[in-house]
Amino acid sequence: MTATLCHHFDAGRCRSCSWLGLPYDAQLDDKQRQVAALVGTDLAWEAPVASAQLGFRNKAKMVVTGTVDEPTLGILDAAGSGVDLRDCPLHTPGIRAALPLLADFVRTAALTPYDVPARRGELKHLLVTESPDGGLMVRFVLRSQEPGARIRKHLPALQAALPAMVVASVNLQPEHKAVLEGEREIVLTEQETLLMRVAGLDLHLRPQSFFQTNTVMAAELYERARAWTGDLAAASIWDLYCGVGGFALSLARPGVAVTGIEVSREAVASASLTAAELGLSDVRFEAGDATAYAVRAAAPPDLVVVNPPRRGIGPELSGWLESSGVEHVLYSSCNATTLAADLAAMPSLRPVRGQLLDMFPNTGHYEVLTLLERR
Known part of the structure; x- marks a missing residue:
């Protein structure tokens, strides 16, 4: 081949x-x-x-699976297991550089990945968008607000490690179904919008x-x-x-x-x-x-x-x-x-x-x- x-x-x-x-x-x-x-x-x-x-896709929609210590960011295979695609070459360089740091944050903030077959866990998706100027918007799609306090506690450290992140938010998607995000969004940063110069x-x-x-x-x-x-x-x-x-x-x-x-x-x-x-x-x-x-x-x-x-x-x-x-x-x-x-x-x-x-x-x-x- x-x-x-x-x-x-x-x-x-x-x-x-x-x-x-x-x-x-x-x-x-x-x-x-x-x-x-x-x-x-x-x-x-x-x-x-x-x-x-390659390198054109300004948004990463990453399913989060695995464990707190070894999270997988990517897609699910036919059996429902995670396939790690944090180095996917479609994404813009800023997104590819950010995803390993976000995997580290999953461990630091003890965000339990959602287990689809077992219907337990909290972090369902990571959604990351990069602007033409290199700014990042990071969204944590959660089953509930339970991990929210830990995300807020450790967010300053993430901002220091990832200074390109100008907008961060939590999205709540409590239902067990193939829906990327829920209706409720909680913005965690002072800046609420990502500037797209186009x-x-x-x-x-x-x-x-x-x-x-x-x-x-x-x-x-x-x-x-x-x-x-x-x-x-x-x-x-x-x-x-x-x-x-x-x-x-x-x-x-x-x-x-x-x-x-x-x-x-x-x-x-x-x-x-x-x-x-x-x-x-x-x-x-x-x-x-x-x-x-x-x-x-x-x-x-x-x-x-x-x-x-x-x-x-x-x-x-x-x-x-x-x-x-x-x-x-x-x-x-x-x-x-x-x-x-x-x-x-x-x-x-x-x-x-x-x-x-x-x-x-x-x-x-x-x-x-x-x-x-x-x-």
């Missing part, structure tokens, strides 16, 4: 990067063919945007806010949104499923009314903070359901941006966009199958421009940006 870029893949310990055995050019070609076949070959497809294959913006990321896991590709996405819509003369813009406001804030300019809608209140708080710091009085963010907001609106804007989860925007929002009279839609999708279904429900909005951005190299996943224009 020819060696790849990862010894865990070669040894069969982890196959999360299921395409790692393919040459990278072949990965891009296969993704482009799949997307074009689903979305259409008659629009102006631009060349795919390549990513670094595409000329200082985006604030709170612990439960979503951000693209590939920072470089996120910047490429926002830059293209600006370039593709710059000559549309849109006086009003909606950013539906806006997250921390990347698209909305990228497209904001004097005299343009921009509204971002996102179900996560944490993300809305983050986006609103960035808008306030930038002095953008014409930009506002609101917590709520994107579809409900659209169908209740008195009139559509000039441009709608949608960046939904993998399930797509669905028939109700697609139907509203079809009948709304909106002239342009910028659709950012991580699933071309649901994108194609949504496009089929909007026949009056024709894709005129498209590009694949390799947000998730070494896998069959991607981000695809399409600009739709009313016929």
